Amino acid sequence: MTKELSEVKPRAADELDVAQEITRLEEVGERLIKQALAKGASQVEVGVSKDLGLSVQVRNQQVETLEYNRDNSFGLTVYFGHQKGTASTSDLTDEGLKLTVDAACNIARFTQPDPYSGLADKALMAQNPIDLQLDIPMGITADIAMDLAKQCEAAGLAESKVSQSEGASFSSHRNIRFYTNSHGFSAAIPSTRHSLSCILIAQDNQGMQRDYWYSVARDAKLLESAESIGRKAASRVIARLDGRSIATQKAPVLMTPEIARGLISNLCSGIQGSSLYRKSSFLLDSINQPIFPDFFQLDENPHLIGGLASTWFDNDGVATKVQPIVQDGILKTYLLSSYSARRLNLSPTGHSGGVHNLFLQSMDYSFEQLVKKMNKGLVVTDVMGHGVNLVTGDYSRGASGFWVENGEIQHFVQEITIAGNLKNMFKDLVAIGNDVDQRSSHVTGSWLLAEMTIAGKH
Incomplete structure (x- = not known):
């Protein structure tokens, strides 16, 4: 009111x-x-x-x-x-x-x-x-x-x-x-x-x-x-001035933390119980299978003091626990409520209502070092639209960001589309930055992906 x-x-x-x-x-x-x-x-x-x-x-x-x-x-x-x-x-x-x-x-x-x-x-x-x-x-x-x-x-x-x-x-x-x-x-x-x-x-x-x-x-x-x-x-909007177009091509993509955590959300959607028992997930039958490179460590800490998604019980009253979600690149758990666990003949995991404080272990790369490592490609700072098919893993979204040549940011680009498949994007992850963004319950640094299709102006 x-x-x-x-x-x-x-x-x-x-x-x-x-x-x-x-x-x-x-x-x-x-x-x-x-x-x-x-x-x-x-x-x-x-x-x-x-x-x-x-x-x-x-x-x-x-x-x-x-x-x-x-x-x-x-x-x-x-x-x-x-x-x-x-x-x-x-x-x-x-x-x-x-x-x-x-x-x-x-x-x-x-x-x-x-x-x-x-x-x-x-x-x-x-x-x-x-x-x-x-x-x-x-x-x-x-x-x-x-x-x-x-x-x-x-x-x-x-x-x-x-x-x-x-x-x-x-x-x-x-x-x-x-x-x-x-x-x-x-x-x-x-x-x-x-x-x-x-x-x-x-x-x-x-x-x-x-x-x-x-x-x-x-x-x-x-x-x-x-x-x-x-x-x-102000600095972010000023950096978007004087943009230029780029040609359609395949190139490495560096997703800033705000965008990379969206990929963690896609992962969570793919392993939640309702998607699994409906057989509508690109990650069916992935438990205990490698879905990321072996440096990928994603942990959940529901008991973090002051955390943005901390809780000691889920929406079913089930106890939450500190646990790995992905360890050494291998998926260690699904995300199950009591209802979805029964449908799958499994045990609840304390995830009725969602996940609680996910932390992705970073590597020893600053954002600037990731840009240099990429050498040529696209830094994605914004995505739009809902072009993610969680059944097939197909990913296609409108985007904007900055074009990189010779390891240096050159200019702003917009009105482009980035496309790939989540399974391939996960497996082709090259590095994770230490530029960690704490403003979310999905805490990560930037992700450098080996290659995506970038559709620019013809």
């Missing part, structure tokens, strides 16, 4: 008595479970997301939007044997909860039985809570948020070649993730997330270029400074 500025000012937007709120969520969750069991449900689970915070966007030093959010979302799932029904509510009155239970139970009675549905086994429930130190509120107010966004934009606009701004944004949110089920499992993780970004435009005789920079952290003190973000956005 959006409030007027005068309503937001008197108190911090992330002010919350976490302990009191968790107690309230536990009470509501227990009531929902008891009511559903009384109606004949064999198993019940409740998931809650409570979010509050503040977002502001400024453009040309004027506030365009100011939003104060306070949202509750209760999701109730009931099982009558293998029949499943789900309902959600934000109405926590006695009548609202009763209607939600009735709705979920009625839906379940009309669904077809699914022999794989149900809660994860009780023995798999997480038993040992870990203080992951994810909840670090900054006492954000509208004035603080506006000042940070304005400082960020002003630093970018101060660069002479920047022609205009598409805005700077600051966001600070506090969340409580709560899950409980009829096994007796109940847990909550409070967390914060702060971000600051800036989008700028520069122009030359070939037209306008647009680029950005941002910073994100659990602890606002770890954000890059507003001035630094604005200056980086």
